[in-house]
Amino acid sequence: MCGIAGMVDFNRNIQEMRNTLTRMVKTLEKRGPDSEGEHYSKNVLLGHRRLIVVDPEGGKQPMIKIVGGKKYVIVYNGELYNTEDLRKELLSENYTFDAYSDTEVLLTAYIAWGIDAINKLNGIFAFAIYDEDKNQVFLARDPMGVKPLFYSIKGSEIIFGSEIKTILAHPEVKAEVDRDGLTELFALGPSVAPGSAVYKGIKEIAPANCMLITKGNVKVWEYFKVKAEELNETVDESIEHARSLLVDAIKRQLVGDVPVCTFLSGGLDSSAISAIAAEEFKNRGKQLTTYSIDYEGNDKYFKASLFQPTSDQQFAEFMAKEINSDHRTVILKHEDLAKALKEATIARDLPGMADIDSSLLLFCKEIRKDFVVGLSGECADELFAGYPWFTHDEMIYANTFPWSRSVGERKTVLNKNLQNLKIEELTNEEYLKTLKEVPHLDNEDKRTYRMRELFYLNLKWFMVNLLNRKDRVSMYNSLEVRVPFADYRIVNYAFNLPPEVKLLDGREKGLLRKALVGILPDEIVFRKKSPYPKTHNPIYTEIVCNMMNEILKDKTSPILEIIDKEKVQEIVDTEGKAYKTPWYGQLMTGPQMIAYLIQVDMWLREYNVNILI
Structure with a gap:
């Protein structure tokens, strides 16, 4: 790479x-x-x-x-x-x-x-x-x-x-x-x-x-567009088809003249990749090395939520034993996590997903000490319906990007000179523009029609952002990360799976789960989906609040040209609770939202950005 x-x-x-x-x-x-x-x-x-x-x-x-x-x-x-x-x-x-x-x-x-x-x-x-x-x-x-x-x-x-x-x-x-760029940053970022x-x-x-x-x-x-096509398969044929595509994609991506490892969170996607890779390694007389990430104190402070129902670490260790991998857990310190916000911003050349980015950057830095290539499970959730917005009607039928349902609230952190930025208008414009691109079959019922829109929105927006994140922070550490689920053959096939098949048995990633029966133990196959892990330790919240307070006190802070200082101070004083909706996706709440604003300031400083307003 x-x-x-x-x-x-x-x-x-x-x-x-x-x-x-x-x-x-x-x-x-x-x-x-x-x-x-x-x-x-x-x-x-x-x-x-x-x-x-x-x-x-x-x-x-x-x-x-x-x-x-x-x-x-x-x-x-x-x-x-x-x-x-x-x-x-x-x-x-x-x-x-x-x-x-x-x-x-x-x-x-x-x-x-x-x-x-x-x-x-x-x-x-x-x-x-x-x-x-x-x-x-x-x-x-x-x-x-x-x-x-x-x-x-x-x-x-x-x-x-x-x-x-x-x-x-x-x-x-x-x-x-300019104003258009600033609008995009706060509307879509x-x-x-x-x-x-x-x-x-x-x-x-x-x-x-x-x-x-x-x-x-x-x-x-x-040059490439997903196509709406009729799939004339039985459910059993779809299970076998999905399995064969995934196994082939993973095996193809194990090539290289340098050491290869896998990311293993203990979730369905990374476990599938690791299990198939481990079997392939075993056939070559080798042992696969797997990596997972955790944070100091997470075992004590983890709190279950709709988006993150279970902690990962115990499942990662269980899965590693099942496939006999050389498993290594990277434990991150909260001070390092906060310090790495700057590196994560430089890696992206823009504010990113706050400590979701900086943690991955530190994780990749540790992996790079021994490996040059890693395989990771990105894209499975977007393709096989892993997120709550594929299963909860109020999210399915939200007339906007489902991972960013309260864009109007973002405007509250901007100062009075920027209150007229067309944040909601731009979001709606991009949303509707994307919907016009969605390919459909004739006579789709209301739910099928909407679900196809959702999958397309995820493909063109949410998935791309996660892939951007993975590329920038991994390559910042000279680590090549491959993503087997992003194989275009899997993408086009998954796009055309009927929603009731994709959500087989009424479960998120239902079809994918069935496709992995026999490859993974049942404890992993039927585990509730849990996203990339984030820290729940209040020490981290305290650190980022202190960092943001220093920025707010410094009259030379470039972010002060943009934000409503009093509103942001209120958010900091309440440790993020004054901003009630996730800024983006599932994880950017509370301290992550504050960390995002810290990244905005770091970006403006580091790149000496000239704001044309």
């Missing part, structure tokens, strides 16, 4: 911008600590930082390949899971390979099939290919958006990179946020609208999108 950067300008010679490219590439050191490379031509500059996972020698980048006298150059961040399938097909068409990296397979696929090669890829990726003969640059991002790709257009020059900080390293791009990056003048290539740059033209389009 790696980081990429580049500049393209077909109207002028940009070779004098080499130093700028070098600065851009340097921002990606954490994504690619093992090596770096740059390629220069008259109109195209490409840079790369590499985290070596496969083929240390044969996978160096930028990679150049000359076929039929024509030159092609690629920079690539990702992993292809159908590498060998593609290699066989290309060999049958008389293409040859110098090594065994997926980078060369991807580049050769483009040489053979042009931009249509994108439709043959199964993996997580963001890449740029310079086709010298056609004088064009082709960029693309994987269907679910596991790997990031940002860009900015300055006149005839297109600047791109794996992270926002990479774009900001270009002298013509400033860290500026920590999510961002597809194609947006909050900063003025910076955009992202949205998941499942491509960009083709030619002289005088920049074209962006969506």
Whole structure:
């Protein structure tokens, strides 16, 4: 896994911008600590930082390949899971390979099939290919958006990179946020609208999108969309189908020339991945290593809720014994959790999910001491109906994003000069825009129609935000995390499962549970869903309240330009209880909401953001 950067300008010679490219590439050191490379031509500059996972020698980048006298150059961040399938097909068409990296397979696929090669890829990726003969640059991002790709257009020059900080390293791009960006931050954050990056003048290539740059033209389009299709399967056939897709996806993602581990919370999703991986390791004569996360004092202070009914640790340990893994628990200290809020903000280049992010960052930092690749269970809840908003009618039929049902309350933390920000209007606009994209079958009943909308909303918004979080904080630690449930084959299949089948036996993830009978013990299969663990220790609440008090006392704090100081002070004084609704999702309540505001201040300070209001 790696980081990429580049500049393209077909109207002028940009070779004098080499130093700028070098600065851009340097921002990606954490994504690619093992090596770096740059390629220069008259109109195209490409840079790369590499985290070596496969083929240390044969996978160096930028990679150049000359076929039929024509030159092609690629920079690539990702992993292809159908590498060998593609290699066989290309060999049958008389293409040859110098090594065994997926980078060369991807580049050769483009040489053979042009931009249509994108439709043959199964993996997580963001890449740029310079086709010298056609004088064009082709960029693309994987269907679910596991790997990031940002860009900015300055006149005839297109600047791109794996992270926002990479774009900001270009002298013509400033860290500026206008009213639209500020509105998005407080209306949608920590999510961002597809194609947006909050900063003025910076955009992202949205998941499942491509960009083709030619002289005088920049074209962006969506190459993959989920399709509404009739599934003519019995329930037993659906159980077997889901099982076979998942097992295949997990096995494909265990490849690598470096150590591979799994995240194991003791929940259904991570347990499934760990059990299947452990069996595969056993067949190879190896033992799988698994990791779980916990917090000091959580055994004493845990409180059950609708969103988090049980604590994870006992189930993680139980599952580790079942699969005979070398299990390691990372215990986080609350002081470290609070300190890491800043690193988590830098990792995202934006405020994120507060200590939900910083805890994952610290967790990944510990895993990286011994491993380079980990597998994680993200996306199962969005695809197989794991959240309460798939089973509670008041959430199902909420006429907005179900994870952010009280957007109007967010406005209460803003000062009087920003009370006219169109927070509710923007949220509603993005919500309705997304609903217009949802594919449907004819004659769907009311509930089926609405559930399909919910799954699509989760796919395009909530899931993407969690994948953004996972990529940024893991790659900040030079750790590649793979997400088998995000395999596009699983996504398209799950999208078309009838709600009553997906929620088999009236349970969240009912079908997935049945698909895992025999693979997992019943104690795990039928356990109530519990999300990523957060701290319940009042010590953490005290720490973040003290941090926010210091920010409120400091007249130079940039967040004071934005917030209603008295309202935020009230929230802090009540340890978050004065803000009654989760800011976002299931976990951002109380201290997490305060920590989010701390991240906003850290972001404004660290990036010296110019607020244009």
